[in-house]
Amino acid sequence: MKTAQHFGLIFLMMAAVQIIICNCFHLSAYVSLSVLPAMVLFIPLNIGTVLSMLIAFGTGLAVDALGEGLIGLNALALVPVALLRIPVTRLVFGEDVIERQEDISFRKFGAGKIATAILIMQALFLAVYIIADGAGTRPFWFNAARFAASLASGCILSMIAASVLLPDTKK
């Protein structure tokens, strides 16, 4: 219960950080910084898919409403991330983590596996986000360049976010 409360507070804090990023950090038209996929990925495993999808939808909507963006865009891109959270966790970290509902930590799984999971989620999020944001009006090369630049910067930022979100790194 304590862990869940703790995670909830950090989650809200990270959402606030994302809102600040959306409002203040416009690096380039090619870069969309987001830590939202990592936040959804590391929702504790005792929270089911349905609830995590609702959390993702609410978080995305809050970021859309409070940040400078189209309402529904982050929510649209974040719900598939929540849907695939458990399959991706199973794929990267193994079946045992799901069965025991263990916490994911850098100490236990290493940065490589965590980076892989973040990369998959970030790619899924950005694919939906960039397609919906462009709405068929931008050329493919622009979308591809934006995807690559955003994926690289987003993964780095998400690794920093993960070090805050995941439990044992603070001990």
Next chain:
Amino acid sequence: MRRTRDISLTVIAAIFIILEIAALSMLRHSGTIQNMWISRCIHVIQANLWGSGESIRYYFSLKKKNDELAEENFRLSQEVRHYRLAAGETQAMDICTAADTAGRFRYIPATIVKLGNNSQHNYMIIGKGYEDGIEERSGIITAKGVIGVIDAVGKHYSYALSFRNAGISISARIGRTGPVGSLNWDGMTSHGAILSEIPHHIRLTQGDTVFTSGYSSMFPPDIPLGTTSGSRVVNGATYEISVSLFEDFSTLRYVTIVNNTGKKEIEKLEKE
């Protein structure tokens, strides 16, 4: 356990779809470009759904179309028969159509509603009965051969013995002017028959076409039945010739019932 899992997956899928639709709806109202894009996507999906629906509807209307085509085919065959009669032709031409050479046969189109193909005594149920003018001991033909004989007639349906029945025998001729014999199903293959009682002195050629002889009161003459494929001498007196039938009994659906209008008179004379 499996059922619980299925329900859980259904709930997850339903909530996912609801949330995505809600997000798309909000996105549609917050950006003009997104509005146009989503509208275009909706139109594409609607068009695809409509197209698929039309394909399914078209598929299920094929049976009706087939029935209409069979009716039209029958009507055209009937016209051909009438023109031939008017032109004074007494022999069927090269085209494969059932010919009425004497003008004493009445033709009724029909469909097979049940077809037995797995025993030595195969039968058929025809989708027409005495209300449609079907009579007992009428022949059943197609453009590619003789199919059977009507054995019993109900109000709307008729029971017929298939040619692929050990008890059915029809009078057949090799070529249009050749010797006449008795044609029976070989009892083994779906397209094999035996033409027997052909005199020994006749010179045979493989691949000759076998026609109905016209000696039967049930079938008109010159309906092509099949081709000869091999022969053997029986009791040193007659040939028994293998015939490969034209008609594929496994795909039969549309047939023509043929009724000899002078059959009663012939039978009466035979009794006397």
